[in-house]
Amino acid sequence: AGITKATVSIVFDNSDRSRSPLGYEDCQEITVTRQIVVGGRNKYLINGHLAQPSRVQTLFHSVQLNVNNPHFLIMQGRITKVLNMKPPEILSMLEEAAGTRMYEMKKEAALKTLEKKQTKVDEIDKLLDLEILALEKLRKEKGMYMQWANGNSELDRLRRFCVAYEFVQAEKRRDDAVSEVEQIKVKITELDDNRERLREEISEMERKISTLTAEKEATLGGEIKSLSEKVDALSRDLVKETSVLTNHEESLRTEKKAAQKIVKNIEDAKITIHERESAVQKSEEGAADLKKRVEDLSRSLEEYEKEYQGVVAEKEQLNSKHQEAMTVENELKLKQKDVENVTRALQSVSYEEGQMEALQKERSEYLDLVQKLKDEIRFLSGQFANVHFTYRDPVKNFDRSKVKGVVAKLIKVKDSSTMTALEVAAGGKLFNVVVDTENTGKQLLQGGDLRRRVTIIPLNKIQSHTVPPRVQQAASRLVGEGNAELALSLVGYDEEVKTAMAFVFGSTFVCKSIDAAKEVAFNRDIRTPSVTLEGDIFQPSGLLTGGSRKGGGDLLRQLHELSEAESKLRIHQQRLSEVDDKITPLVPLQKKFMDLKSQLEIKSY
Structure with missing residues (x-):
């Protein structure tokens, strides 16, 4: 009831180091243990350390032991069956015995894994395409939003500008109104002065009129007085003569005797009375003429007074119109002067x-x-994070010009058709980082806070093995001018990184055809690695690398x-x-x- 697991172990003698599995050369014995725990779980241990079943199988495969092979042990009596096997079965058994079957199985597993990964990559590519479309849409929306935000900010700025402009214009109108009020006050003062002056003139004219009236009255009054005195004198004479006539009549009644003399006197008196009456009548006619003349003079005086009042009113009206005309003219001159000043100022602005x-x-x-x-x-x-080399300054006041950058960003391909060949020729060196000295590289590795593993090329220590000119000339003679060129000559770079570029590209030829690459790689006088434009590699040792390169040269x-x-x-x-x-x-x-x-x-x- 207390047993929870079962364990079985196999101990192998590992004293023969030449036949020892890879990684176990220092072990005298190799112990493989299997534990079965309650519940059906299995554990595998190698030399007491937990291991996966695949690692245990790899260990057995490396020493030509495959427990899963039905021919792992050939029993007595089954040799004839083994001899009668078909060639594929014999080949499989030989592969197991030689230990190559393990690599075939690993290859198949790797291919399956690659297929799965490729499926995932395809799915990721599809997702990326969708994300890129969404990103493009978001980028357009962002652009539209930025335009909208810029439009709003511009609108706010213009609104503020308009408010400021209205405020400035209001201040100008206020200042103009204040100046106009001052001008109006000055005009009012001038009008008051003119009014006082006109009042004085009117008073003077009234005095003159009164004087003239007095003189006229004095003149006319003297003549009337003299005429009245004459009339009075004639009246007195008339009364006197009447009394005399009465006396004569009484004397006539009393003195009948002197009737003839009295009649004669009466006739004379009548003649005298007639003369006096005619004189009185003439005096009365002269008085009437004088009255009429006085009335005419009075009417003329009234007309002259009315005319004088009209002249005075017209004069006042003309004075006010004249003042208004002068004011308008002055304002017009000021406005014209302001317009001329503004026009000159506008012309002087260099805009x-x-x-x-x-x-x-x-x-x-x-x-x-x-x-x-x-x-x-x-x-x-x-799309390529490996090309970006980010770091922080390892020391204070670090000179970043000492770090030249990643090789891939330091070159410029002269001919786009050679991009695939150059990418294959450089290989992983494209992502190496070029610095000026080994001290700079050491500082970056120790204190640069690097996010990934990098290979650093110090310019003062790197040793390049550039193909000698003699070999380059031999290659040109062998395959023709232009058919085989040194990779270094196909890229552009700064002179200061020449050593690093020679290290990366100086030992490989780029050939235009497979035949040329083969000739260059395997010729006895040249024997230099060569790469075709399609990316096929020919090594002088006989190693050939080629095939499909999806997206070759894209980097x-x-x-x-x-x-x-x-x-x-x-x-x-x-x-x-x-x-x-x-x-x-x-x-x-x-x-x-x-x-x-x-x-x-x-x-x-």
Whole structure:
């Protein structure tokens, strides 16, 4: 009831080191243990350490033991059956005996794993395509959002500008109103002064009129008085004569005797009375004429007074119109002067209308191009992480110019048809990092916080084995000029990294055909590794590598596209900065120009 597991062990003598399995040369014995635990679980141990069943099978395969093979042990009496086996069965048994079957099985397992991985890779590619489409959609939406955000910010800025402009215009109108109020006050003061002066003139004219009236009355009054005195005198004479006549009549009644004398006297008196009556009548007619003349003079005086009042009113009206005309003329002159000043100021501004809008449009085009190139660079950069070498400064004030970069980014392929061959010729060296000295490499490895394992090429220590010119000439003579070229001559690079480039590309020929590559690799005088344009490798030792290369040369091609995109990005960024440099000094000029233009429009209106 207390037993929970069963264990069985096999101990192998491992004293013969020449036949020892790989990795167990230092062990005198090899113990293989199998434990069966309650519940049906199995455990395998090799020399007391847990191991997977596949590792145990690999161990047996490495010493030509396959317990799963039915012919692992050939019993007595079955030799005839073994001799009668078919060739494939005999081959399988020989492979088991030779130990190569293990590698075949591993190859099959690896191929199955590759198929599974390839299936997953295909699924990932499909997902990536979907993600890329989604990413493109999101990028477009991001661009639209950025345009919307920029439009909103521009709208807010323009609104603030409009508010500021309205505020400035309101202040200007307030200042103009204050100045106009001051001018009106001055005009009112002048009008008050003119009114006082006109009042004085009116008073003076009234005094003159009263004086003239008095003189007229005095003149006319003297004549009437003299006439009245004459009338009075005639009246007294008339009364006197009447009394005399009465006395004569009484004397006539009393003195009948002197009737004839009295009749004669009466006749004389009547004649005298008639003369006196005619004189009185003439005096009365003269008085009537004088009254009529007085009335005419009075009417003329009233007309003159009315005419004088009209003249005074017209004079006041003319004075007010004259003042208004002078005011309008002065304002017109001031406005014309302001318009001339604004026009001269506008002409003095070194800014042309529409210049800023053209530059803004050009800047927007460059911004779109820069954004597209950045997206393209980001997309290309994400496809090969091994080319990017990121590190932090291992020491304070570290000179980053000592780190030249990854080999793949330090070269420029001269002929795009050789990209596949160059990528195969360089192999993993494309991802090596070039630095100036071994001390820099040591600092990067110790304190650079590297995220992946890297191989560093120090320029002062690396030893390159470039194909000698003699061998290059022999290859050219053998296969023809241009059919076999040194890989180093097909790439461009800076002179300071020449040693590293020679180390990577200096020992391989790039040939245009398989026959040329074969001749170069196996010729006794050359014997140099060669690569065809399709990526097939010929080694002088006889090793051949070739076959399908899915996406061969894509790395250098993408790096070339990335380099061109970065070059275009630098050019467009430089042009964008030039446009920004042009825009910066134009901003105050544009503001000044627009202010002056608005002032000119307002003043012209």
